[in-house]
Amino acid sequence: xxxxxxxxxxxxxxxxxxxxxxxxxxxxxxxxxxxxxxxxxxxxxxxxxxxxxxxxxxxxxxxxxxxxxxxxxxxxxxxxxxxxxxxxxxxxxxxxxxxxxxxxxxxxxxxxxxxxxxxxxxxxxxxxx
Numbered sequence: 738x739x740x741x742x743x744x745x746x747x748x749x750x751x752x753x754x755x756x757x758x759x760x761x762x763x764x765x766x767x768x769x770x771x772x773x774x775x776x777x778x779x780x781x782x783x784x785x786x787x788x789x790x791x792x793x794x795x796x797x798x799x800x801x802x803x804x805x806x807x808x809x810x811x812x813x814x815x816x817x818x819x820x821x822x823x824x825x826x827x828x829x830x831x832x833x834x835x836x837x838x839x840x841x842x843x844x845x846x847x848x849x850x851x852x853x854x855x856x857x858x859x860x861x862x863x864x865x866x
Contacts, residue, residue, distance in 0.1 A: 754772055754773060754774060754775075754850055755773050755774075755775060755776055755847055755848065755849065755850065756769050756770065756771045756772070756773065756847070756848040756850075757769065757770040757773065757780070757781065757784055757845060757846070757847060757848070757858070758845070758846050758847075758848050758855070759788065759809055759813075759843055759844070759845055760843065760844050760845075760846055761802065761805070761840045761842070761843050761844075764831065765828075765831050765832060766823055767802075767805065767806040767809055767810075767822070767823060767828070767843065768806065768809055768810055768813060768820050768821065768822050768823065769820070769821050769823070769848075770784065770813075770818055770819065770820055770821070771821060776847060780818070781845075781847075781858060783816050783817070783818060784813065784816070784818060784845060785845060785858070785859045786816065787812040787813050787815070787816035787818065788809065788812065788813075788843070788845060788859060788861055789861060790812050791805070791808050791809050791812050791843075791861065791863075792808075792864060793805055793808045793863055793864065794863065794864045795839050795840060795841045795863040795864060796839065796840075797838065797839040798838075798839075799829060799832060801839060801840055802828065802832055802840055803825060803828070805840055805843065805863070806822060806823070806825075806828065809843065810822045840863065841862060841863055842860055842861060842862045842863060843860070843861055843863070844857055844858075844859065844860045844861075845857075845858045845859040845860075846858060
């Protein structure tokens with residue numbers, strides 16, 4: 738692994754640790770990979786390839802959200818990533834707070850520690866059936 742170069746991707750600092758989050762809305766993460774050094778490009782590449790294999794319909798409501806989480810979690814685990822899935826009870830509570838409708842896409846973002854900033858790394862659309 739290597740540290741990120743200051744100024745790369747618009748940063749004015751070198752983060753010592755970072756997390757990767759798979760989100761469907763602000764403050765609504767399905768899964769995370771935590772405690773990574775800087776921005777490990779190899780892990781990001783594996784996570785993005787795994788996410789691109791997710792094939793599920795855009796289904797309304799909580800059922801669609803949980804199906805997406807299970808499918809994404811299985812893809813990330815199959816890729817060998819140590820992923821933390823948001824507990825369903827927390828996911829359901831947060832989804833209700835956000836008045837989630839039909840989830841049509843999900844994204845991979847880098848969470849910057851102590852900065853309350855998120856850097857988008859990838860976005861995937863769900864099948865609209």
